[in-house]
Amino acid sequence: xxxxxxxxxxxxxxxxxxxxxxxxxxxxxxxxxxxxxxxxxxxxxxxxxxxxxxxxxxxxxxxxxxxxxxxxxxxxxxxxxxxxxxxxxxxxxxxxxxxxxxxxxxxxxxxxxxxxxxxxxxxxxxxxxxxxxxxxxxxxxxxxxxxxxxxxxxxxxxxxxxxxxxxxxxxxxxxxxxxxxxxxxxxxxxxxxxxxxxxxxxxxxxxxxxxxxxxxxxxxxxxxxxxxxxxxxxxxxxxxxxxxxxxxxxxxxxxxxxxxxxxxxxxxxxxxxxxxxxxxxxxxxxxxxxxxxxxxxxxxxxxxxxxxxxxxxxxxxxxxxxxxxxxxxxxxxxxxxxxxxxxxxxxxxxxxxxxxxxxxxxxxxxxxxxxxxxxxxxxxxxxxxxxxxxxxxxxxxxxxxxxxxxxxxxxxxxxxxxxxxxxxxxxxxxxxxxxxxxxxxxxxxxxxxxxxxxxxxxxxxxxxxxxxxxxxxxxxxxxxxxxxxxxxxxxxxxxxxxxxxxxxxxxxxxxxxxxxxxxxxxxxxxxxxxxxxxxxxxxxxxxxxxxxxxxxxxxxxxxxxx
Amino acid sequence: xxxxxxxxxxxxxxxxxxxxxxxxxxxxxxxxxxxxxxxxxxxxxxxxxxxxxxxxxxxxxxxxxxxxxxxxxxxxxxxxxxxxxxxxxxxxxxxxxxxxxxxxxxxxxxxxxxxxxxxxxxxxxxxxxxxxxxxxxxxxxxxxxxxxxxxxxxxxxxxxxxxxxxxxxxxxxxxxxxxxxxxx
Numbered sequence: 001x002x003x004x005x006x007x008x009x010x011x012x013x014x015x016x017x018x019x020x021x022x023x024x025x026x027x028x029x030x031x032x033x034x035x036x037x038x039x040x041x042x043x044x045x046x047x048x049x050x051x052x053x054x055x056x057x058x059x060x061x062x063x064x065x066x067x068x069x070x071x072x073x074x075x076x077x078x079x080x081x082x083x084x085x086x087x088x089x090x091x092x093x094x095x096x097x098x099x100x101x102x103x104x105x106x107x108x109x110x111x112x113x114x115x116x117x118x119x120x121x122x123x124x125x126x127x128x129x130x131x132x133x134x135x136x137x138x139x140x141x142x143x144x145x146x147x148x149x150x151x152x153x154x155x156x157x158x159x160x161x162x163x164x165x166x167x168x169x170x171x172x173x174x175x176x177x178x179x180x181x182x183x184x185x186x187x188x189x190x191x192x193x194x195x196x197x198x199x200x201x202x203x204x205x206x207x208x209x210x211x212x213x214x215x216x217x218x219x220x221x222x223x224x225x226x227x228x229x230x231x232x233x234x235x236x237x238x239x240x241x242x243x244x245x246x247x248x249x250x251x252x253x254x255x256x257x258x259x260x261x262x263x264x265x266x267x268x269x270x271x272x273x274x275x276x277x278x279x280x281x282x283x284x285x286x287x288x289x290x291x292x293x294x295x296x297x298x299x300x301x302x303x304x305x306x307x308x309x310x311x312x313x314x315x316x317x318x319x320x321x322x323x324x325x326x327x328x329x330x331x332x333x334x335x336x337x338x339x340x341x342x343x344x345x346x347x348x349x350x351x352x353x354x355x356x357x358x359x360x361x362x363x364x365x366x367x368x369x370x371x372x373x374x375x376x377x378x379x380x381x382x383x384x385x386x387x388x389x390x391x392x393x394x395x396x397x398x399x400x401x402x403x404x405x406x407x408x409x410x411x412x413x414x415x416x417x418x419x420x421x422x423x424x425x426x427x428x429x430x431x432x433x434x435x436x437x438x439x440x441x442x443x444x445x446x447x448x449x450x451x452x453x454x455x456x457x458x459x460x461x462x463x464x465x466x467x468x469x470x471x472x473x474x475x476x477x478x479x480x481x482x483x484x485x486x487x488x489x490x491x492x493x494x495x496x497x498x499x500x501x502x503x504x505x506x507x508x509x510x511x512x513x514x515x516x517x518x519x520x521x522x523x524x525x526x527x528x529x530x531x532x533x534x535x536x537x538x539x540x541x542x543x544x545x546x547x548x549x550x551x552x553x554x555x556x557x558x559x560x561x562x
Numbered sequence: 563x564x565x566x567x568x569x570x571x572x573x574x575x576x577x578x579x580x581x582x583x584x585x586x587x588x589x590x591x592x593x594x595x596x597x598x599x600x601x602x603x604x605x606x607x608x609x610x611x612x613x614x615x616x617x618x619x620x621x622x623x624x625x626x627x628x629x630x631x632x633x634x635x636x637x638x639x640x641x642x643x644x645x646x647x648x649x650x651x652x653x654x655x656x657x658x659x660x661x662x663x664x665x666x667x668x669x670x671x672x673x674x675x676x677x678x679x680x681x682x683x684x685x686x687x688x689x690x691x692x693x694x695x696x697x698x699x700x701x702x703x704x705x706x707x708x709x710x711x712x713x714x715x716x717x718x719x720x721x722x723x724x725x726x727x728x729x730x731x732x733x734x735x736x737x738x739x740x741x742x743x744x745x746x
Contacts, residue, residue: 095703122703158650266678267649301599303671303675419588
């Protein structure tokens, strides 16, 4: 029983070795600490054995993911006694994936390999601290920053111009309050109290990488007295309308002073060379005496920053520079109102918009992507109706559904949605719509037809009245004078040829009778004549004639009667 | 604390954030304008490709897949990174290139403004973190590293500059096409 126990103990003791395993534990918690191109491998090893050494291996993936190389010995990490090693020399391509592993070794034994640590050097590396140079002058601190890896041949951060530097500054005495600001490689820190010691540190960052680097060591410096120089121009400001840029400033200097306006293209501030001394002059604003300058000539493209400053010089050739002002053309510029023309044709209100800045100034339209807000309303004498709005992108707009004989007013505002800018409204332009075209025609037609109707009625009435008059005249006032032949009877009897001839001496009775019958015949004849008008008989007579009838008819009549 | 006091504080906070907020709305519009302007200026700054440099033409293999990402946001940030790299390349020693200085200045100035404004908005929005870990980004970095090494090897000679300028032009034209398709 005891022997079995002893044997099992021995077996247990011997078993690991016999299985090909080791006593040594493999290292744990592998990490890589990297700053710029310096790579350090770190791990934990809990065993207390002082004779243990460590060796590492590595491999990489050549073509971004696919082929991996064979495991190779990691230079700088062979037989190290500490739990870390520097393997910077091994990494040449910072953009490809690498694998690392470590194991513990003694003379007799080797631990199993640790878990594989996967990394892409570029992602794991931290941005190192930048270098600082300080200069204290005239109450301000001039700072010059040199990028991390400044003097290195092999760089992790090849594009060192992309660094954005953050400055942290505080008064040495009061460590609590500090100020953080972004600075250019060559910059000036202003807004400082004179004769005060300040401490500062700078870090380099890569915004697009979402990376903030390590801070530089802390530097402390004391500011000098700030001499208040009345010569220096103050309150430098920019006013811009429709891409015409004007610089204005104030002066507190009493004596004669001449100004020169200087400018700098924005991108030069990003470079590490110091451009602060020599800024080019703005043409037309050199040695001027008034405190304003039109610097539109230097704004050659709307895309890009510009810095401006004013140099004042007095008669003793002493000069002073004003503060700088930064100009972002499209953001600083204000858009002016457009010019509007209105016109009415075909029952449509046409609105013609001339873009601000005129037709030559294409910059405004190109860069702002202008749209137009058109307000229109009916301007009536009683109360103004509500304004209607229309947003258009083109320079021609139309309004339909117009009410006739109304005064319409229009005003237009140009705006840029992207830049969140809008101009003032243009002046009100008003125009009256025509009256209804149909209406005058209708009136005319009505008038003419009424006129005709009236004329007809009048004619009718006149005719009726005339007829009535004739009738009345005939009935109440007949004309009774005898005909001319009867009047002749007193002188010569029977001179008329139609009278019956009788023997002379005997027939007195007969003569009288014939005279009487003559008279009655005449009367009858006259009656007949009158009645003739109303009757239609006897074709020999003409109907429309009021003649005294033909002699032939009289003869026939006489014969009948007798 | 009374509700009125809280309201006051809230109003004040919102007011201050509004005052200090950077407006980033114009960046997409400006980005397309910068591409357009940069292409024009690249043409303007030099002459046609010199015959004597035909022998030095290189194939750099621009990684087009970096601009074919599905997310619009990723493509926009990729373009910003391209701007940054182009700006860096053209900040080198250009004396042997003998190009039009004004056109070059305007070219650099335009790129710089765009980069600056995007970075300011990035810091504010913090949405570009995902871009920093984007896989294809490294291919883009390698591409520009090749051009940088090429220029260094040829000591920034005239022909090396002309080859690089032609390459940047090709790159920007491709970017222009992608952006136009995105904005449609």
